[in-house]
Each structure stands twice: as structure tokens, then as C-alpha cells.
Amino acid sequence: MNAVIETRGLTRRFRKTVAVNDLSLEVPAGSIFALLGPNGAGKTTLIKMVMNMVRPSSGRATILGTDSLRLGPPHLERIGYVSENQELPEWMTVQELIDYCRPFYPAWDDDLCRRLIRQFNLPLARKLNTFSRGMKVKAALLSSLSYRPELMILDEPFTGLDALVRDELIRGLLEVTGRQERTIFIASHDIDEVERLADWVGVIHKGEMQMSEPAASLRGRFRQCEATLEPGQELPETLPESWLLVERSAQVLRFVDSRFRDGTGAESIQEILPGIKDLSVSPMSLKEIFLALARNWRLYGEEES
Amino acid sequence: MRLVLHILRKDFRHLRLYLAGWLSLVILMRVIVGIDPHLTGGYQALLYFFGNLSPVLKLSFLALIVSRLAHNDSPVGSMAFWLSRPVSGGRLLASKSLFLVTTLILPTLLVEALFLFCHGVTGHDLVRSLPEVLFWELLAISVLAIPASLTRDLPRMVSFGLLLLVAMVLSYGTVAFLLSDSRYERGFFPPLTLQTSGWIGFSLCILAIAMAVVAYQYLTRRTRISMTCVFLGMFICCMLGQLWTWDFMAAVQRLDRNTLDAEQISAQVDERTLSFRRGSFGTATRLDWLVLQGKILLGNISPELVVVPERIVSHASFMPKRRPFIDEHRNPYVRVVAPSRLARMEPTVHQGMVNSMAEFLGGIRFLDAERHAVAEYLPELMEISEEQYRRHAGSGAVFSADVEFMVQRNEITTIRLETGARYDAGSDHAEILRLTTGNESLEIELNESEHWSVHDLGHSRRYVLHNQSKGEGLLGQEFSFNPFEFLLWSFVPPMAYFPPVLEVKRVTLSFDLPPGNSSVDSDWFRDAELVRIDTRNLGRFSRSVRLEDFVMEQIPVL
Numbered sequence: 001m002n003a004v005i006e007t008r009g010l011t012r013r014f015r016k017t018v019a020v021n022d023l024s025l026e027v028p029a030g031s032i033f034a035l036l037g038p039n040g041a042g043k044t045t046l047i048k049m050v051m052n053m054v055r056p057s058s059g060r061a062t063i064l065g066t067d068s069l070r071l072g073p074p075h076l077e078r079i080g081y082v083s084e085n086q087e088l089p090e091w092m093t094v095q096e097l098i099d100y101c102r103p104f105y106p107a108w109d110d111d112l113c114r115r116l117i118r119q120f121n122l123p124l125a126r127k128l129n130t131f132s133r134g135m136k137v138k139a140a141l142l143s144s145l146s147y148r149p150e151l152m153i154l155d156e157p158f159t160g161l162d163a164l165v166r167d168e169l170i171r172g173l174l175e176v177t178g179r180q181e182r183t184i185f186i187a188s189h190d191i192d193e194v195e196r197l198a199d200w201v202g203v204i205h206k207g208e209m210q211m212s213e214p215a216a217s218l219r220g221r222f223r224q225c226e227a228t229l230e231p232g233q234e235l236p237e238t239l240p241e242s243w244l245l246v247e248r249s250a251q252v253l254r255f256v257d258s259r260f261r262d263g264t265g266a267e268s269i270q271e272i273l274p275g276i277k278d279l280s281v282s283p284m285s286l287k288e289i290f291l292a293l294a295r296n297w298r299l300y301g302e303e304e305s
Numbered sequence: 306m307r308l309v310l311h312i313l314r315k316d317f318r319h320l321r322l323y324l325a326g327w328l329s330l331v332i333l334m335r336v337i338v339g340i341d342p343h344l345t346g347g348y349q350a351l352l353y354f355f356g357n358l359s360p361v362l363k364l365s366f367l368a369l370i371v372s373r374l375a376h377n378d379s380p381v382g383s384m385a386f387w388l389s390r391p392v393s394g395g396r397l398l399a400s401k402s403l404f405l406v407t408t409l410i411l412p413t414l415l416v417e418a419l420f421l422f423c424h425g426v427t428g429h430d431l432v433r434s435l436p437e438v439l440f441w442e443l444l445a446i447s448v449l450a451i452p453a454s455l456t457r458d459l460p461r462m463v464s465f466g467l468l469l470l471v472a473m474v475l476s477y478g479t480v481a482f483l484l485s486d487s488r489y490e491r492g493f494f495p496p497l498t499l500q501t502s503g504w505i506g507f508s509l510c511i512l513a514i515a516m517a518v519v520a521y522q523y524l525t526r527r528t529r530i531s532m533t534c535v536f537l538g539m540f541i542c543c544m545l546g547q548l549w550t551w552d553f554m555a556a557v558q559r560l561d562r563n564t565l566d567a568e569q570i571s572a573q574v575d576e577r578t579l580s581f582r583r584g585s586f587g588t589a590t591r592l593d594w595l596v597l598q599g600k601i602l603l604g605n606i607s608p609e610l611v612v613v614p615e616r617i618v619s620h621a622s623f624m625p626k627r628r629p630f631i632d633e634h635r636n637p638y639v640r641v642v643a644p645s646r647l648a649r650m651e652p653t654v655h656q657g658m659v660n661s662m663a664e665f666l667g668g669i670r671f672l673d674a675e676r677h678a679v680a681e682y683l684p685e686l687m688e689i690s691e692e693q694y695r696r697h698a699g700s701g702a703v704f705s706a707d708v709e710f711m712v713q714r715n716e717i718t719t720i721r722l723e724t725g726a727r728y729d730a731g732s733d734h735a736e737i738l739r740l741t742t743g744n745e746s747l748e749i750e751l752n753e754s755e756h757w758s759v760h761d762l763g764h765s766r767r768y769v770l771h772n773q774s775k776g777e778g779l780l781g782q783e784f785s786f787n788p789f790e791f792l793l794w795s796f797v798p799p800m801a802y803f804p805p806v807l808e809v810k811r812v813t814l815s816f817d818l819p820p821g822n823s824s825v826d827s828d829w830f831r832d833a834e835l836v837r838i839d840t841r842n843l844g845r846f847s848r849s850v851r852l853e854d855f856v857m858e859q860i861p862v863l
Contacts, residue, residue, distance in 0.1 A: 017593075048383045051388070051389060052419055053382050053383035053388050053389075053480065055527075072391075072393060073391035073392065073393050073396075074391070076390060076391040076392075077391045081385075081389035083389075085383075085384050086384055086386065086389065087384045087386050089315075089319075089377065089386055090517055096318075100311075100315055101390070103311050104306060104390055104392065105309070105391070144389075175402055236498065277793045
């Protein structure tokens with residue numbers, strides 16, 4: 001796999017808090033990689049380390065084949081970055097922002113810029129400090145997409161935006177990435193934002209990478225299962241670790257199987273729960289998978305504490 | 306370079322209103338100096354008010370501009386816009402530095418140069434002064450750039466700046482205290498030129514540390530290390546300033562051998578003039594201190610030169626194998642106790658100076674000397690506590706003192722008593738603006754400009770009225786008006802932030818009829834002329850004086 005972003009044992013501590021812990025990750029070139037995780041999971045810190053905005057405590061990261069600590073102007077000409085935390089020069093108008101950014105990028109595409117202005121419906125003469133959050137994100141995205149970056153990094157870009165604005169932004173992103181093989185790395189705590197886009201998913205929790213795989217494979221191995229038990233039927237003492245959020249109400253057992261295999265999955269369940277009357281298995285959306293994982297971590301965390 | 310200029314243009318567009326305000330203030334501060342001196346009452350009060358406010362305003366404006374400039378593209382934290390753009394820290398630093406040079410430093414230099422030129426400063430002095438102006442500008446900007454580049458906004462910058470200031474004062478005080486104690490033990494007091502060199506070295510060191518830290522922060526963005534470096538660097542600066550040994554000012558301010566061959570000068574204390582008097586500070590007497598005074602006789606001094614002791618470090622070994630008593634006195638001769646009858650702003654003159662001036666003007670008699678001059682003041686050789694005095698008064702001791710002398714030359718210039726009459730000597734100028742003759746007095750209003758720089762040893766000047774035909778003179782009183790000299794902060798360069806290379810002031814000289822002296826009338830004033838006596842410092846030399854049989858109780862206590 002040709003990785004655009006690669007981290008090995010990346011760790012960042014803020015005094016006693018470990019924000020990112022021994023994290024290893026590969027983002028394949030040409031993918032739209034969604035990094036999912038609840039608030040405070042370490043997504044932003046990870047991105048900042050990759051972008052050389054924060055120095056790692058240990059481990060290393062490479063981006064576009066370059067050590068993140070050596071990231072310089074030639075590499076940043078090929079990377080677009082939009083974050084909800086990013087400060088914008090808000091005293092500028094949109095036109096001034098464009099005029100300011102253009103000379104930094106030899107690949108700046110004026111036609112694309114004009115198209116995005118129209119598509120985002122941005123008033124050129126208005127100052128950024130008079131904009132709503134959605135409009136500011138549009139301006140930031142405009143200034144980061146107009147040079148057709150090879151890698152676009154987005155950190156919670158759609159948080160708090162209404163569905164219409166979000167749709168506009170996603171269409172803008174697809175406009176740029178759809179034509180050539182470009183990579184988008186998008187971090188979010190809300191799967192709704194990225195479900196349409198992502199073809200590769202990584203999940204981070206408490207600074208550690210829980211999984212990273214193609215979205216199709218993830219959808220393929222997660223199933224919502226509901227089994228109807230015989231009256232008085234006891235459950236085995238130990239259930240498989242891959243069964244998440246196991247709940248029993250009377251004779252109905254519900255759980256999420258995170259290692260379901262098409263064809264043999266139902267048989268495997270019946271082997272563990274012999275004599276069940278009925279078993280229904282339904283595929284899950286990315287959002288459902290992520291929520292199941294998040295709830296499982298919360299339960300697991302509570303048990304731990 | 307193209308991108309450096311591109312960022313610079315962006316900053317200029319953003320800060321253009323601040324810059325316009327700042328430049329207006331710089332120009333206004335200079336224009337004030339040239340405002341017609343005949344302003345009175347409310348206008349003068351307003352001028353005073355603005356004169357004192359403007360340095361503070363200028364410094365505040367500068368802090369605001371430096372803050373906006375740095376915080377727009379902050380090298381602190383991880384949220385600044387530039388961090389995700391193809392801009393390196395070095396390029397950003399270059400752009401910001403170029404901005405400061407082109408929009409703050411160069412305009413100031415131009416305004417100052419124009420100001421100096423308009424006030425008749427010679428090309429030679431102009432060239433010597435501009436580096437000083439440049440240094441003050443650079444120092445102010447660099448010092449402000451430290452907290453600006455290590456914080457993310459103005460409130461944090463102010464808090465960090467204050468913290469740094471407190472740390473600096475504490476470091477300097479602690480280092481000075483510790484070292485002064487050890488110097489006292491060793492009996493080592495650095496020469497005055499070395500102290501000046503140390504101050505210059507200290508300022509240069511601060512400038513270097515500030516530049517290095519700001520550059521490091523922009524290039525690496527390692528804020529915690531930069532902060533540590535600042536505090537360490539400040540401490541090192543304090544140490545360096547105190548332990549400075551390279552006395553380059555001695556070479557700059559060297560006494561020319563053609564003026565005076567210091568090797569040939571002999572010095573001794575005139576034992577007949579020794580006396581103790583009660584110590585005093587201003588007008589308050591310090592009862593628990595005694596000050597030893599006495600004349601120091603110098604041989605082989607040519608008559609056109611005046612030599613005054615500037616600093617005396619005295620040692621008194623009262624008993625064998627006992628720690629000697631050591632004392633240091635600065636400017637022991639020119640300290641003059643002002644009697645309460647003198648007005649606060651009136652310059653004082655002591656009888657010795659009056660005699661010296663009278664002799665210089667061909668042995669004239671000052672008719673108002675009793676009214677305006679205080680009793681003769683002798684150099685202070687040592688200050689000793691009452692307790693020490695009581696303990697050692699009867700013991701024999703060896704007294705020695707290392708004395709630094711300043712060699713001066715008096716220059717006399719006569720100015721016609723008429724409106725518009727001028728005095729021009731190099732970069733120093735004076736012009737009579739107005740003469741007001743009353744029945745019993747003459748008032749002269751002068752506009753004066755005096756140039757001085759760190760290379761110069763400085764000079765002082767005094768005006769007297771001289772009636773040559775009668776061989777008489779009047780000392781008179783002097784009142785000066787300088788809009789920048791009213792409050793304390795105007796005197797402190799870092800606070801005033803006012804390059805002190807040219808002083809422009811209005812002077813009022815008031816000559817009153819001496820009471821009971823019928824020889825002075827309007828005819829006397831008509832025949833009189835204004836004499837300006839410039840006392841120019843030419844250089845220093847040191848001598849040691851020694852008294853073998855020094856018994857304090859044999860010296861009268863006055």
C-alpha cells in the first residue's frame with residue numbers, strides 16, 4: 001500500500017495526559033480516509049503532529065514521504081488543511097484572502113477558485129469576521145482547495161453546520177478530488193459528516209488506534225444480531241470478545257458481531273448459542289458501527305473505572 | 306524575497322492605520338519642540354501635558370503595533386493560519402523584521418535626522434547621533450518583540466512582559482548586591498568609564514539576547530525553551546553588565562595628552578582644610594553620619610583648565626590587621642546643598658564656582674553673589690557612621706583615597722543684548738527671543754538647543770550678565786521650560802523612549818537689582834552684555850592621595 005500519511009509509535013503527552021499513545025497508522029494514497037473517534041480521542045493532536053504543528057513526544061510521522069518534522073514550504077504547497085480550530089485572518093475580505101494565498105501556490109487554479117466561489121456563494125467584498133461559522137469554513141476550504149492539493153486534511157470541518165452547507169462543502173471537495181487521484185484525510189466525531197465520502201475508516205479512542213480498514217470491509221464484518229432464546233435457556237459463561245453491547249431482555253438477546261463473516265457467520269452464532277429459536281442478522285451503516293463501538297468503549301471504560 | 310515582500314504588504318495593509326497614528330505621534334513630538342515659545346497659560350499647560358504623555362503614548366503605540374504584527378501570525382501554539390501554508394518560520398521572521406525596519410525604524414531615523422538638521426546639528430554630529438537613535442529604536446522594538454513572539458495575544462504579552470521586567474529588576478538587584486559586597490571586600494570600585502562601558506555592554510547584550518530568542522522562536526516554535534532562554538539570558542546580561550571588564554569608553558573619552566599630561570600632575574590633601582560635618586541628604590540632615598571634607602591640591606595644572614574630583618574611593622585602616630573602612634563617593638564636589646530660600650528650579654552655584662567665574666572674566670565682582678550663591682563646598686573625602694567615628698576617633702590610621710578627576714575648560718562667549726542675537730558653536734545654539742527691561746530687572750528669554758551623545762563627555766553652561774566698564778556682573782536666576790522634562794519618566798530613557806541626543810528648551814534668565822545696591826540702574830543694564838560660560842569636559846585622570854597620621858578626633862567637627 002502506498003501510504004500518504006504514515007505514523008509509527010506516535011505519542012504525545014501533555015504533562016500527565018497522554019493525548020496520543022503509540023499510534024501507528026497508514027493512510028493509502030487516493031483514499032478518502034475518515035478518522036473517527038469521540039471528542040477528546042486524540043484526532044486533532046494526531047493531525048497536528050502529522051502537520052508538524054505539534055512536536056511528538058516520541059515516535060515519528062511521515063506525510064507525502066517526508067518526515068513531519070521536516071515539513072517545509074515545498075511540501076505544504078501540496079497539502080490543504082482546514083480545521084475548526086484554525087485561526088483565519090478575519091480582518092481580510094474573501095478577495096483579500098484569495099489574493100494573499102495565491103502567490104504561495106504555483107499550482108493555484110483561478111478557474112477552480114472562481115467555480116468554488118460561485119458554488120459556495122461567497123461574497124468577495126465581505127470581511128471574514130462578519131461571516132457565520134459555515135461561511136468561514138467555506139472560505140477556508142476555498143483557500144485550501146484552489147491549488148488542487150494532493151492531500152487534503154480536514155479536522156472536524158463540518159461540526160455545527162447545517163445539512164445544506166455541509167452538502168455544499170462535500171460537493172466542493174468531490175469537485176476537486178473526483179477528477180484526479182487525490183487523498184482526503186478527514187477527522188470527525190460525527191460519522192454522518194463523512195458517511196457519504198469515506199472509503200477507508202480508522203477509529204481512534206483514548207489516543208489509541210482501534211482499527212483502520214476499508215469502509216466496505218468494516219461494513220462487511222459488523223452485523224446487528226438478534227437471537228430469540230428458548231425459555232429458560234442459559235447463556236454460556238464466556239461470550240466471544242467480538243460480540244459487543246450484548247443485551248438480554250427476556251428471551252431476546254441483542255448484540256453486535258464485529259467479526260461476522262458472510263456465509264458462515266450465522267452458523268458460528270448458532271454454535272455458540274445452540275438451540276436458539278430464531279436469529280436475525282442485519283447489516284449496519286458506518287454510523288451504527290461507530291455508535292456501537294463508542295457505546296462499547298463507554299461501557300468498557302465504566303467497568304474499568 | 307518575493308514572498309517575504311508579499312507578507313510584508315499584507316501586514317502593512319492590516320496595520321496601516323496604527324502606523325499612521327504612530328508616525329503622526331513621532332512627528333508631533335518633534336513639532337511640539339518647535340512650537341512658538343510665547344505660548345502661555347492654558348496652552349503651555351496643554352503642551353506640558355502632551356509633552357509628558359507623548360513618550361508613553363508612543364511606547365504604547367509601538368507595543369500595540371509589535372503585538373498585532375506578531376500575533377497576526379503567531380509562532381506560539383498550533384492554530385495560526387500560516388502554519389498550514391507554505392511559509393517557513395525563517396521567511397516569516399524575515400518579513401516581520403523587514404516590516405519593523407521599513408515602517409518603524411527608518412521613518413523614525415528620518416524624522417530624527419530632519420529634526421536634528423532643522424536644529425542646526427552639524428553633519429559630523431548627525432552621523433554620530435543617528436546610530437544612537439537607531440540603537441534606542443532597536444532596543445525598544447526588540448525588547449517588546451520578546452513577549453510578543455512568546456505569547457498569543459496582547460493581554461498575555463503584557464502579563465509576560467511585566468513578569469520579565471520584575472524578573473529582570475530582581476536579577477539585576479541581586480547580582481549587583483552580591484557583587485558589590487564582594488567588591489567592597491576587595492576594595493575594588495570600577496572606574497566611571499568602565500561603568501559606562503558596562504551599561505552599554507549590558508544594553509547590547511539585552512539587544513542580542515532579544516534578537517536571538519525571537520529568531521529562535523520563529524525558527525523552531527519551541528516556546529518553553531525560548532522562555533527559559535529569555536530568563537536565563539536576562540540573568541546572564543545582568544551578570545555580564547556587572548562583571549564587564551572591557552573599558553572601551555576609556556579610549557573614547559581619553560584625555561588628550563596635548564591638553565594635559567596627567568603623568569605630571571601631583572595630588573595631595575590639604576590637611577589644614579580637613580573638617581567633619583554632619584551628613585545630609587538634600588535638605589534633611591542625617592544625624593548618624595559624618596562627612597569628611599577637604600581640599601585636594603593639584604600641581605602642574607595650567608591656569609586655563611579646571612579640574613574637579615568626580616569620584617573618590619577612600620580607605621581608612623584604623624588598626625593593623627583589621628578590615629579597612631572603605632567608602633565610595635560619586636561627584637563629591639558638585640553636590641550642592643540647596644538652602645530652602647532657593648526656588649526648586651533655580652540652579653544653585655557655590656562660592657567656589659562664583660570665584661572661578663569671576664576670575665575667568667578678568668576679576669570682576671558679582672553683585673548678587675550673596676543672594677544666589679551658597680557657601681563654598683569642599684570635596685567629600687569620606688562618609689563614616691557616627692558609631693564608627695566614636696569607635697575609631699582616637700586611633701591612628703592610614704587614610705588613602707583613589708580620586709578620579711574630570712578636566713574641564715571654560716569657554717566664554719559674549720552675546721549682544723538684543724532680540725535675535727545668537728550663539729552658535731558647532732551643534733549648540735542659542736537665540737535671544739525677547740528682552741524685558743523693567744525698572745529694577747532685566748528678563749531674557751532664550752531658545753536653546755544642545756547636542757550630546759554617548760561619545761561626548763558633556764558640558765555644562767551658565768549665563769551671567771557682565772558690565773565690562775564697571776568690572777561688575779550679575780549671576781541672576783535661570784528658569785527653563787522643556788516640555789519633556791516635567792515628570793520623572795521623561796528622564797528615564799527606556800520609559801521615555803526619547804532618543805536623548807538633542808535637548809531643546811526655552812530658558813528665562815532673570816537679573817534683579819541687588820537690594821540696597823544703588824550702582825545698578827537702567828544705564829548699568831544698557832552697558833551690560835550677556836556672557837555664556839561653557840564648561841566643557843575634556844577627560845579624566847586618576848590619582849591617589851594618602852595621609853599617614855590620620856586621627857579623626859584631631860579634625861574639627863563643624
